[in-house]
Amino acid sequence: MSTADWGVVDDEIVGRLRDIVGPEHVKVDDGAVAAFARDATPLYAARPDVVVMPGSAAEVAEILRLATRARVPVVPRGAGSNLAAGTLAEAGGIVLVLTRMDRIVEVNADELLAVVQTGVTTAELAAAAAADGLLYVPDPGSKTVSTVGGNVATCAGGLRGLKYGVTRNYVLGLEAVLPTGEIIRTGGRLWKDVAGYDLTRLLTGSEGTLAVITEVTVALVPMPATSRTGVAYFDSLATAGRAVAQVIADGVVPATLEFLDNKCINAVEDFAGLGLDRTAGALLLFGDDGAPDVVEQNLERMARTCEKQGASGVTMAREVAESEALLAARRCALPALARLAPVTVLEDVGVPRPRIADMVARIDDIAERHGISVATFGHAGDGNLHPTAVLDPSDGDAAERTKAAIGEIFSAAIELGGTITGEHGVGAAKLPWLQDRLGAEQMALLSRIKTAFDPAGILNPGKTGSQEL
Numbered sequence: 001m002s003t004a005d006w007g008v009v010d011d012e013i014v015g016r017l018r019d020i021v022g023p024e025h026v027k028v029d030d031g032a033v034a035a036f037a038r039d040a041t042p043l044y045a046a047r048p049d050v051v052v053m054p055g056s057a058a059e060v061a062e063i064l065r066l067a068t069r070a071r072v073p074v075v076p077r078g079a080g081s082n083l084a085a086g087t088l089a090e091a092g093g094i095v096l097v098l099t100r101m102d103r104i105v106e107v108n109a110d111e112l113l114a115v116v117q118t119g120v121t122t123a124e125l126a127a128a129a130a131a132d133g134l135l136y137v138p139d140p141g142s143k144t145v146s147t148v149g150g151n152v153a154t155c156a157g158g159l160r161g162l163k164y165g166v167t168r169n170y171v172l173g174l175e176a177v178l179p180t181g182e183i184i185r186t187g188g189r190l191w192k193d194v195a196g197y198d199l200t201r202l203l204t205g206s207e208g209t210l211a212v213i214t215e216v217t218v219a220l221v222p223m224p225a226t227s228r229t230g231v232a233y234f235d236s237l238a239t240a241g242r243a244v245a246q247v248i249a250d251g252v253v254p255a256t257l258e259f260l261d262n263k264c265i266n267a268v269e270d271f272a273g274l275g276l277d278r279t280a281g282a283l284l285l286f287g288d289d290g291a292p293d294v295v296e297q298n299l300e301r302m303a304r305t306c307e308k309q310g311a312s313g314v315t316m317a318r319e320v321a322e323s324e325a326l327l328a329a330r331r332c333a334l335p336a337l338a339r340l341a342p343v344t345v346l347e348d349v350g351v352p353r354p355r356i357a358d359m360v361a362r363i364d365d366i367a368e369r370h371g372i373s374v375a376t377f378g379h380a381g382d383g384n385l386h387p388t389a390v391l392d393p394s395d396g397d398a399a400e401r402t403k404a405a406i407g408e409i410f411s412a413a414i415e416l417g418g419t420i421t422g423e424h425g426v427g428a429a430k431l432p433w434l435q436d437r438l439g440a441e442q443m444a445l446l447s448r449i450k451t452a453f454d455p456a457g458i459l460n461p462g463k464t465g466s467q468e469l
Contacts (some may be wrong), residue, residue, distance in 0.1 A: 006069035006091055009049035017052050017094075020062045027051040036049065036095045039080040039087045040142075041429055043399055046280045048089035053097045057175055057214040060096070064212065065181035067094060068456045074179070075460050076208035078119065078150030081142040083346055084427030086207050087153065088153050098149055101214060104128050113172060113189055114339030118213050122156075125218070133410065134220040137164045137384045140423070141331065149213045155205035157423030160332065163255045163288075164221075166423065168204045175215035176203055179454040189217060202449075207425050208452040208460040215327070227289035228299050229256060229323035230316045231413045232306035233280035237261060238357035240282040243309035244380045245353060247286070251306055252298050256287035257381030259332045259441060264337065264377045264388075271336035274329050277313060283378060284311075285330050287323065333377045334388065340373070341390035347406055351384045351418030362412040363387045370405040372398065384422035385452075414436025426464045434464065 004239045007013075018026045027033060028050050037047040054060045068075045073093030080087055089095050102119035109132045116125055122143035124135075129136045139158035140146055146156065152174070155167040173187030187193060187200035201213055234240040240259055247254065260268065260283045269276045276283065284306065288298040315406040317323040338344040351359045360376050367374035367389070378385040387409055410420045410433040419425070420433045435443050446464065450457070 006073060006093065008226055009072055009093060011245030013066070013070060013072065013161055014050060016066055017030075017050065017063065020066075021052060021054050021059050021394050025053040025055070027053075031247045036077070036097070037088070038082070039077070039082050039085065041083050041085040041088075041427065042345050043403065044085035044088060044429060046088040046090045046094070046268075048095040049092045051095045051097060051371060054101050055100045059183045060098075060150040060212050060214055061178045061183055061386070063094070063096065064177055064179050064458075067458050068179050068181070071267065071456055072458065073135070073461050074212075074458050076153070076212045078147030078153075079142075079145045079343050081146045082150065082154055082425060082427065084154075084421065084425045086460075086463060088428060090428055093458075096212065098212070099147065105215070107132055107134070107220075109134060111189060113217055114220055115215065115217045116148050117215055118147060118152075120148050122146050122148055122151055129220050130223065133223050135223045136218060136220055137170055138167045141334065144248055148218070152204050152213055152216055153206065153208050154425040155423070157384065159258060159379070161329075161379055161384070161423075162257055163253050167410070168201060170219045171200055171204050171216060172219050173217035174200055174203055174213055176211040176213050178211050179459050180458065183214075184211070187217065191219065194414050204263050205425070209429065209450060210459065211461050212277050212459070224289035226292045226295055227255065227287060227323060228295050228317055229285065229287035230299055230303055230313040230314060231276075231326050231329070232284045232286065232303070232314045233277045233308075234282045234284065234311055236281040236357070237360050239310045240284045240380070241354070241357040243284060243306045243311065244356070246305050246309055247302050248268075248353070248381070252288070252301055254286050254298070254302065254381060255289045256285060256327070258285040258378070259283060259356075260285075260330065260333060260377045263373075263375035267336040267340060267375065268329050271339060272328060272332050274325060276329060280312065283329070285311040285326060287327070290391045329445055330377070333386075337375055337388050337390055341392050343391050343393055345389040345391070345402055345406065346386055347388070347409065348378070348384060348422050348424045349409060349413035349418055350382070350422035351413055351416045353381075355416045355418065356380060356383055356385065358415055359385055359413060359418070362416075363409055366405050366408045366412065370401045370408075372402050374405070375462060379422075382422070383418065407433065428462055431463065438443060
């Protein structure tokens with residue numbers, strides 16, 4: 001569908017939206033609409049025509065039926081914390097903000113599950129589960145603000161991905177509204193259910209292009225009895241990478257296995273003063289959780305492995321407070337880097353574990369050629385890297401050089417057998433490289449799936465599998 005084919009959000013449409021959700025939940029004034037012209041993705045912006053905040057699945061269904069009939073684009077949005085320009089209204093139309101739907105329906109310790117509306121934050125769900133001695137595993141860096149629905153829509157990852165998996169591994173069922181207004185329930189409360197196509201998995205990670213998620217049933221696990229953390233310093237990321245490979249080869253699957261390069265180490269130390277070794281070429285954060293004796297044994301094994309692989313120093317946390325302090329080194333990498341320049345562009349790519357050092361070397365070379373500053377941190381255990389550029393947009397063509405460099409980084413990841421995104425999603429920011437990653441045949445299949453769910457093409461157009469704008 002071309003831009004010229006979209007319907008107009010006129011006074012009649014706005015009036016009908018107000019009838020559906022109430023006048024106070026429809027925003028058309030310049031200031032309110034402008035607030036939703038951006039998400040957390042720097043260098044991208046697109047202004048919607050109207051912002052609508054539904055309070056129920058039934059209201060969502062009415063809005064989508066109206067939008068389909070009028071051919072008005074609809075962009076579902078949670079907290080807007082995504083980093084791939086995934087919730088921007090590039091074709092105008094309606095931004096559908098789901099944060100009013102924020103009720104924790106149920107936490108069930110007997111069935112090890114919770115049922116929540118889409119606008120509940122990840123941290124709120126985790127706290128509700130912890131109150132019953134349970135753990136909601138997905139742990140994205142934005143968990144204090146990101147919504148569960150948004151995490152499902154992007155299949156968010158986090159620090160626990162290697163041992164426990166990512167969001168899709170914990171989604172049992174969904175309530176979702178199709179663009180034509182039908183409310184469906186996929187999956188349910190069962191850990192094992194293979195009746196029909198797995199629409200729950202298909203919608204998880206679909207980035208709001210196929211349906212609007214309104215309620216999520218998630219799996220919980222018993223809270224681990226204890227957790228401990230250590231940090232190892234290496235002269236280079238290549239040496240740290242060999243240690244990572246050996247840790248896995250030794251049969252240990254850590255709960256935490258993260259890395260910071262030297263630029264990140266120094267930014268974090270300037271920011272938080274944690275006593276990190278500024279001279280190290282790389283820092284490897286490792287940890288485990290579970291039964292105390294098993295955790296103790298695994299931490300000792302990982303520490304010995306790091307020492308054998310050439311670590312210049314290994315520090316073990318003696319108690320929970322110290323473990324949290326070490327984890328803070330990884331969690332504050334982004335805010336630490338954000339202090340270095342007005343704009344911080346946090347990206348993510350994935351490569352096979354043995355190619356992490358090669359990928360970081362390629363990132364450094366690309367950054368140097370384009371004259372930009374890029375630091376890299378990420379999930380060493382699963383090969384998910386976060387190259388992070390910092391720039392001053394008033395510095396001539398810095399933004400253009402940054403975008404060009406990021407494009408080369410995506411291409412380099414593909415060349416090394418990796419992917420253009422491990423956990424942030426495709427959105428609008430990475431769409432130009434999606435066919436390079438998937439191939440023309442898969443792209444055509446995505447388009448056919450999109451049409452089956454959304455024949456009018458109204459949901460988040462211009463994103464994964466969507467028709468061209």
